[in-house]
Amino acid sequence: MKYCSEKDIYNFFAIINDAKINYILLRNIDNELPEKLQLNKDIDLLVNEIDADKFQNLLVKNGWKQKKHPLGHFPFLYGIKPFQFYFKNGIHLDICYQLSCRSLNKGEWFPLDMVIQEDLWKNKIEIADKPWKYRLTYEDEFVHLITRCVFDKKTFNKGYTDRLEELLVLINKETVYHKFEVIFFKFSKIIFEMIEKKEYENIITNYLQYKNY
Template sequence: MNKFDKQEIISFFGILNKNNINYILLRNIGNELPDNLSKTKDIDIIVKIQDKQKLENVLLENKWEKIKHPHRRVPYLYSMNAFDFYNLKGLHIDVAYELACRSIITRQWIPLDQKIQDNVWRYKREVHNSPWKYLLSYEIEMVHLLTRCIFDKKIFTKGYISRIDEIYPLSNKDVLAEYLDLVFFKFRYTLLKKVKHKEYNTIINEYLTFKDY
């Protein structure tokens, strides 16, 4: 089989929930979780830094293994906390402690503005009838997906576009604009216009050539 057993994924989130780990599921592109996660994919979560050691203890007690992160050689700037990576039977958990993006040219990891970091936890969305308990607010998820596409992946893939199109109408546009201004400055006007009109194929080039800061 080319996908993970659903019960392995449910069990992982059950461990987090049972032990009151303060976490949020960062992404579920294409609704892969819990039924259709490819064995080439990880589960991406963000955990409150105060629960870092607790998370490690709980996972090790449940036979998870802490392994070297694939991006361990990439520098983390501004005292950013490094990612952690856990494995159980090939299922990998990628743990962030801050929302971050990679610099365009030198590719270091840079944490997003502190206001965004604080609001990750202040406005997390509780969900029901799923193995995980919390998701990002729609506005912060929008920021996360856009920074992932522009800075990290340098491409808007079909799955990301679909999710952005799904949650953009659900977002508070004033709040979203405020967050994007902290990352993209004056380019946020262009960015929001292009998202609204679904002009994803020109966003990255226009960002790279934008001069009106």
């Protein structure tokens, strides 16, 4: 198995940190970063839309090339800024400017509730022992992973369930539940109970069949 250059990963984050780009690392499933990121796998970043032009110019200046996003052919609704995809030396950057998820209808992309979007930036966690500078709070990461599994991936794979179980003992459950309510509405209590019971294989089917919104 071939891995991306750890040095290249450190260099990338050093560049955007020095430029004071307002960003958050969205995921690090299976702790792949920085030593075990497989060649041609993505680094998933949320970049504040205010810094979009500055960030894009910085990438081009440092030799990153843009290519068509693999999921960019689905419509982006409610003014959401389309995702972007950059690559260099076998490393791919998957960039979004709002947390979003796909419609279960025709795969359209739409942003999560504004309360969630505002909290992401207000409560982001600054860290000092990793090359990336910012991460989501445990609560926001938990919400993000659940919505990604339900709407985008349409499955709960082991990397995600392992991380969800780690987060479950760290989160403020009341905070998560309130955020679930603007996504899953009256299904929020059910999905939370199913996660606690590790009934991952039934979540999506039950959600699709749920009628009591």
